[in-house]
Amino acid sequence: MEKLLSIDHVSMTFGGLKALDDISFDIHRGEIVGLIGPNGAGKTTLFNCLTQFYKEYEGTFTLYSDAPVDLGTLKVTDVIDHGLARTFQNIELIPDLSIIDNLLIGAHASTKDTFIEEVFKMKRATSEEARLRKKAEDVLAIIGLTAMKDFYVKGQPYGILKRVEIARTLMSDPTLIVLDEPAAGLNDQETDDLEEIIKIIQKEFNVTLLIIEHDMGFVMNVCDRVCAINFGKFIAIDTPAKIQANPAVQEAYLGRDDDA
Amino acid sequence: MKVFNTLDTVFNALGRFFKNVPYAGYGLFLLLLWLIPLFHSVDVISSGQLGIFAYIVVITVAALGLNILLGFSGLISLGTAGFVGAGALGVGVFLDLGLPFELAAIATLIVSTALGALIGLFSLKVEGIYLAIATLFVGEILRQIFTTVPIFGGQSIMIGSVTLFGFIELSTFSQSERRVLFAIIAALLVGMMILMQHIVKSKTGRALLAMSRSSSAAQAMGVSLLKYRLMAFSLATFFATFSGIMYALYNQSVPTTQWTLDLSLFVIAMVVVGGYKSIYGTFIGAFIIYGIPNLYLKDLFGDVSYIFSGLLIILVILFYQNGVAYLAVDIRLLYAKLKRRIHGGSHGKAPLD
Numbered sequence A: 001m002e003k004l005l006s007i008d009h010v011s012m013t014f015g016g017l018k019a020l021d022d023i024s025f026d027i028h029r030g031e032i033v034g035l036i037g038p039n040g041a042g043k044t045t046l047f048n049c050l051t052q053f054y055k056e057y058e059g060t061f062t063l064y065s066d067a068p069v070d071l072g073t074l075k076v077t078d079v080i081d082h083g084l085a086r087t088f089q090n091i092e093l094i095p096d097l098s099i100i101d102n103l104l105i106g107a108h109a110s111t112k113d114t115f116i117e118e119v120f121k122m123k124r125a126t127s128e129e130a131r132l133r134k135k136a137e138d139v140l141a142i143i144g145l146t147a148m149k150d151f152y153v154k155g156q157p158y159g160i161l162k163r164v165e166i167a168r169t170l171m172s173d174p175t176l177i178v179l180d181e182p183a184a185g186l187n188d189q190e191t192d193d194l195e196e197i198i199k200i201i202q203k204e205f206n207v208t209l210l211i212i213e214h215d216m217g218f219v220m221n222v223c224d225r226v227c228a229i230n231f232g233k234f235i236a237i238d239t240p241a242k243i244q245a246n247p248a249v250q251e252a253y254l255g256r257d258d259d260a
Numbered sequence B: 001m002k003v004f005n006t007l008d009t010v011f012n013a014l015g016r017f018f019k020n021v022p023y024a025g026y027g028l029f030l031l032l033l034w035l036i037p038l039f040h041s042v043d044v045i046s047s048g049q050l051g052i053f054a055y056i057v058v059i060t061v062a063a064l065g066l067n068i069l070l071g072f073s074g075l076i077s078l079g080t081a082g083f084v085g086a087g088a089l090g091v092g093v094f095l096d097l098g099l100p101f102e103l104a105a106i107a108t109l110i111v112s113t114a115l116g117a118l119i120g121l122f123s124l125k126v127e128g129i130y131l132a133i134a135t136l137f138v139g140e141i142l143r144q145i146f147t148t149v150p151i152f153g154g155q156s157i158m159i160g161s162v163t164l165f166g167f168i169e170l171s172t173f174s175q176s177e178r179r180v181l182f183a184i185i186a187a188l189l190v191g192m193m194i195l196m197q198h199i200v201k202s203k204t205g206r207a208l209l210a211m212s213r214s215s216s217a218a219q220a221m222g223v224s225l226l227k228y229r230l231m232a233f234s235l236a237t238f239f240a241t242f243s244g245i246m247y248a249l250y251n252q253s254v255p256t257t258q259w260t261l262d263l264s265l266f267v268i269a270m271v272v273v274g275g276y277k278s279i280y281g282t283f284i285g286a287f288i289i290y291g292i293p294n295l296y297l298k299d300l301f302g303d304v305s306y307i308f309s310g311l312l313i314i315l316v317i318l319f320y321q322n323g324v325a326y327l328a329v330d331i332r333l334l335y336a337k338l339k340r341r342i343h344g345g346s347h348g349k350a351p352l353d
Helices: A043-050 A099-106 A115-119 A123-143 A158-170 A188-204 A216-222 A240-245 A247-254 B002-020 B024-041 B047-072 B080-096 B101-125 B128-148 B175-200 B203-213 B215-220 B225-251 B261-274 B279-301 B305-319 B324-345
Strands: A003-014 A017-028 A032-036 A058-063 A084-086 A176-180 A208-212 A225-230 A233-238 B156-158 B162-164 B168-170 B253-255
Touching: A003 A043, A003 A208, A017 A043, A017 A058, A017 A208, A032 A043, A032 A216, A043 A176, A043 A208, A084 A158, A099 A123, A099 A158, A099 B203, A115 A123, A115 B175, A115 B203, A123 A158, A123 A188, A158 A176, A158 A188, A188 A208, A188 A216, A216 A240, A225 A240, A225 A247, A233 A240, A233 A247, A240 A247, B002 B024, B002 B324, B024 B047, B024 B175, B047 B080, B047 B175, B047 B203, B047 B225, B047 B261, B047 B279, B080 B101, B080 B128, B080 B156, B080 B225, B080 B253, B080 B261, B101 B128, B101 B162, B101 B225, B128 B261, B168 B175, B175 B203, B175 B225, B175 B279, B203 B215, B203 B225, B215 B225, B225 B253, B261 B279, B261 B305, B261 B324, B279 B305, B279 B324
Parallel strands: A017 A233, A032 A208, A032 A225, A084 A176, A176 A208
Antiparallel strands: A003 A017, A003 A058, A225 A233, B156 B253, B162 B168
């Protein structure tokens, strides 16, 4: 299998606390990988290092989108140009824009018109805008939100907002999407819908996904492989069933049974 | 209910028209503004009132710029007056150097906008109250420069009659030419409104909103905070300077002493009362904050503009944070509610013939 992302000996410390301790694993093109671990295991920290929100980590992230690139050499705003898009644990949408306009923000990096062309509504600006609107409508159709496209984000139910955030990542033609707890706060029906959506976008957009998630049912249903970490340390990466049966993973979640 | 059906048809038709012809609204607005000099020519509006309307038109442009900063980018500036003054006085200085009016205006815009972008660098370092303090002193420094540096003259800069495009000479001392000047600044205002509409409804407007509402999402989507904060300040300064140039064009004599913090605060009040992010709302805000006290209240109570706008801003912040621009939206919601109630009320009853 072709390697898409390799995480090499990544460590991160906050003050005296080792949030990530020498994490290494690879992600292959086209797979859906889950990242699990108890609260405070360092999952979101790993995401923030990967997407360059934190810069002071040790180790390297190499992305093999086109030519291999060391993400550490990029600015946080340039990561998306190399095909890496993300969502956030607490929804980060623009409340006073419509759903479709929120999607257009996701296309910011791939919009080619210049400021002057926008100000005078020159041909390239209007055609870019039309092209992106069409694309956003296509994405919304796949996600199943076409009917809501002109609604403001403010006041929409949590399940919808989570889907809008995922839809926004698709606007940049990503190769790797990292989702931070997409199922958190969703009810059972919404979680089932989300599983469907993730499988669909993986096929339709030919993307690779890395997903932080606490909902074990969701992880087992969706992910091809699962990586478990605890206290910033790598435990194992394997198929969902094998991870579930792994004693070290069980210990991380349930504690050690001293009597045994 | 027949009344509702007719009203619905009218509203829907109007809504469709303005949606299909996006510039119709602005065209209509310009025609309305052009009625003002027309009324002046038949003595319905006095010369003093024409001047007040002209000031509203001029200051709306500065308020639009501040709305980009405050409403869209979530940044504040208390230095607006300084840049309006820079526009008005700067054009006078360049005219003194012998440049034609258009070139003087362009030169002023370039110098002032570059200065504004420099101020934008503050915003990378500080936010909120500290940014307000920093820009406050920028405004004060500019004011001090205007009143003490010799090139700006002592009390005021005389511009005198302005020649546009090399052959149209217009003097504010002639009543009829003054009406033409009003028509020109009204057209400039509408032009700037359309410009702003284009900016905020595009990639730039969305990036500014993303930056202010969620800086992490903005960065993850490739929006550079450095670039767009500088952009926001440059745009606000550009609009403020443009407003100053319009002032110079209409009044043809620019005082050096009136570009104080008071004016900056009034411009903020216009944005807050008029409505964040609303283009027409900014004009309404300017009309309420400057127009109502000076056109109507002054004759009755004397100069109460500070008390009036002070009270208004407190009321708006306490009870109607969106600003008066959103009254239209709320009235529409109320109308829908009313319709539902009346329709619902008639349910189950025998139809009245």
